[in-house]
Amino acid sequence: MGADHNRPAPPTPPGVRRVLVATVVPLFVITVIAAVVLWPRDGGPEVDGGSPVPRYHGTVTRVVTEECPPQPETPEGGGPGVADGPCGTVTVRVEQGPDAGRQVETPVPTGPGAPTVAVDDRIVLVKLTDPADPTASAYNIAEHQRGAPLIWLAVVFALAIVAFGRWRGVAALAGLAATFAILLTFVLPGIGAGGSPLPIAVVGSALIMFVVLYLTHGVTAQTSVAVLGTLGSLVLTGLLGTLATAATHLTGYGSEDATTLSMFRGDVDLHGLLLAGIIIGSLGVLDDVTVTQAATVTELAHANPGLSRLQLYRAATRVGRAHIASTVNTIVLAYAGASLPLLLLLTADSRPVTEILTSEFLAQEIVRSAVATLGLIAAVPLTTGLAAVVTAAGRTAAGRTAAAGPTAGHGATPRTSPAGGGDVPAARTHGGGRRTADRDLALEALGGGRAAEGFPDDHAPTHPPAGRPHREGGTETAW
Secondary structure, X not given: OOOOOOOOOXXXXXXXXXXXXXXXXXXXXXXXXXXXXXXXOOOOOOOOOOOOOOEXXXXXXXXXXXXXXXXXXXXXXOOOEEOOOOXXXXXXXXXXXXXXXXXXXXXXXXOOOOXXXXXXXXXXXXXXXXOOOOOOEEEEEEEEOOHHHHHHHHHHHHHHHHHHHOHHHHHHHHHHHHHHHHHHHHHHHHHHOOOOHHHHHHHHHHHHHHHXXXXXXXXXXXXXXXXXXXXXXXXXXXXXXXXXXXXXOOXXXXXXXXXXXXXXXXXXXXXXXXXXXXXXXXXXXHHHHHHHXXXXXXXXXXXXXXXXXXXXXXXXXXXXXXXXHHHHHHHHHHHHHHOHHHXXXXXXXXXXXXXXXXXXXXXXXXXXXXXXXXXXXXXXHHXXXXXXXXXXXXXXXXXHHHHOOOOOOOOXXXXXXXXXXXXXXXXXXXXXXXXXXXXXXHHHHOOOOOHHHOOOHHHOOOOOOOOOOOOOOOOOOOO
């Protein structure tokens, strides 16, 4: 989650650090207390799903296809037809269960979504028992085994992240594991136990945000700014989602999955579940935007220390606008990709377009995309403003510390030129400190002094001439 920014942030002055700690730590404590209060105390009501059908692994050793037999006449008077293919038998070597090592025959899988099998395919068998005769049983092919390909894909995924991100990649993987742990131990069990989905989603998202951002990007002022921006945007997204779903009278029954869930778990608040999905879905994009904006302000201040707070805000906001323009399209395409069967179904619908757009299942997707985008847009000015304030405050505090040192312009001791030109006025150290004075001494030692630059020695400017930019406190010497 989030963009990767490897340049270490400059050290934060103690005063700014104390303010951030006093802001972030109470929010983290409140989040932890809320998680303890909302933590599921039981697993919720038991759902009677019946006894599970036994499943065993096997390997296909032979496939025989044949012409499908004719079907009997239909009651409506239609003539005989041919059954939908393919037809035939599949021989499978069973690898688990009471028949392990035996060769069994199963019918070729047919019907919508049936797997296509070939010799040496590793498949999953289900053993069906005749209710009238428990001693009679038969095997059917359910699906392919997918464990090994998924494991290899996960290994390649992890190796690619670590190879590219190195220790930052390891931290990102740890953050991903923390995300799944919070979802599987807190968010899903809490909602399944009958808890209110909205507060559980907000608290769970806040927990994920704190753990993942600090784990991935380090405990820095820049990360703290991203945390505050993400948290504020999450709260705003929740409020906008509540208002939008209430205004559009969405019930949460906009998908077949939600309807099926209501049949098995009638105590789950589907309206709240819709809001929870909006918030959790927005978190992954929000932290990317907030981390990027905080890093942008830091990099701009590092590249040009002369930028004011307002200039930092305006420059970073221009970057944020470009980021949002592409991210909005990302959100819409992500929802469209997940809903392609629904969109194809809509193209075959004969109802008017306005009626389709205002239907429950499509209005739900429109609200989801719009609310997530509004929260994302709000994250840019919020995070950028916080980052500009923190960066400018840190730079001001650092400047006051430098001004209190012995190289400040006032009270500096005149130094003697190695070329025999007498004392070097203290004014020559103005704006550049010891580094500027050393540069002037070196120029004079070479025989030119300021006169070599086109200025008489008696009227040397107190600032570097045009064409030789000098940044106060910079790390480069302008020659």
